[in-house]
Amino acid sequence: MSEVLLEVKNVSKRYGHNMALQNVSFDIGADRIVGLLGPNGSGKTTLIKIVNALLADYEGHVSVCGHRPGKESKKLVSYLPDKMALPTWLTVSEALDLYNKFFTDFQLTRAHGLLDTLKVAQNKRIGELSKGMQEKLMLVLTMARRAKLYVLDEPIAGVDPAARDLILSTILDNFTEGSSILLSTHIISDVETIFDDVIFLKEGQVNLLGEAETLRSQYGKSIDQLFREVFKC
Amino acid sequence: MKPSFDPNLPIYTQIVDWFKQQILGGELRPGEKVAPVRELARDLGVNPNTLQRAMSELERDGLLYTERTAGRFVTNDSDLIASLRQEMIATIVQKFLAELTALGCSTADAVQLIKEFGGEIDE
Secondary structure (H helix, E strand, O other), X not given: OOOEEEEEEEEEEEEOOEEEEEEEEEEEEOOXXXXXXXXOOOOHHHHHHHHOOOOOOOEEEXXXXXXXXXXXXXXXXXXXXXXXXXXOOOEHHHHHXXXXXXXXXXXXXXXXXXXXXXXXXXXXXXXXXXXXXXXXXXXHHHHOEOOOEEEEEOOXXXXXXXXXXXXXXXXXXXXXXXXXXXXXXXXXXXXXXXXXXXXXXXXXXXXXXXXXXXXXXXXXXXXXXXXXXXXXX | OOOOOOOXXXXXXXXXXXXXXXXXXXXXXXXXXXXXXXHHHHHHOOOHHHHHHHHHHHHXXXXXXXXXXXXXXEOOOHHXXXXXXXXXXXXXXXXXXXXXXXXXXXXXXXXHHHHHHHHHHHO
């Protein structure tokens, strides 16, 4: 096993009486694209918030490139939140400037190029953009950093199926060589071909974990089909 | 041109088959340079490691080769391409005849059918 970029060990998180995460453990090595899959409310965002130091009161151990989630780890992790996290009165180019000042690994020229490709208007305010356009902007901001780990929380939830290919190729084209991606989603059919590994999260617990290609040959089924069986209502 | 993958089967074997078809069918010429892994992965919408695995298998089969600094190329061995092409054609014909035989169709009938339908396709 090569370098471990993300180590999650026996992590549990409780909201009142509700166990949002229970004993979750997995590792992500270098150069992997990992799908964090589960229906709404399965704990995906809670886990991602812990990795990104937005939730501190959890049990267990998390290590990002050797650091506990915090100031140091944030320099190495590029995070795409599931909700718009920037003030909506900012214009798109002001948002770029903000990222450029904040993150030393941000590549402004790359970001401009990506906005052109994805046809996001730079002079508009974020609040004037459609939900799909806002998602594309956040994706550009996230992928224009040269990070060790990219954590993408539902990057394709708001875009139409026709734009998904474009989003995926943007991700595949822009992550740094040797870095890894943790991508959470509940829409699997259009994205499953990009995963090395998948983690099924069910009611806060890891239900299935493995290499996507191995699972396909083992079960003779797509990851999407497996997902539908595990999470059948 | 982009193939569509069946997610019920391992993706890398489908990539291998697709490249074989491209090479044996002459879409990719002997000695032609193949795009870098990351570029191909993006264009096909697949994981770069999966694509790398497919490339390695095609290299083991001798259909692709790597030159240390220049990149990856289609083999110049036209005999190999010709023999694999014959092999693939034979497999398809055998499968085709086996299915027709199972439906009670003789080889002579099959020849007749090929002439009829082949005429339509050639036009």
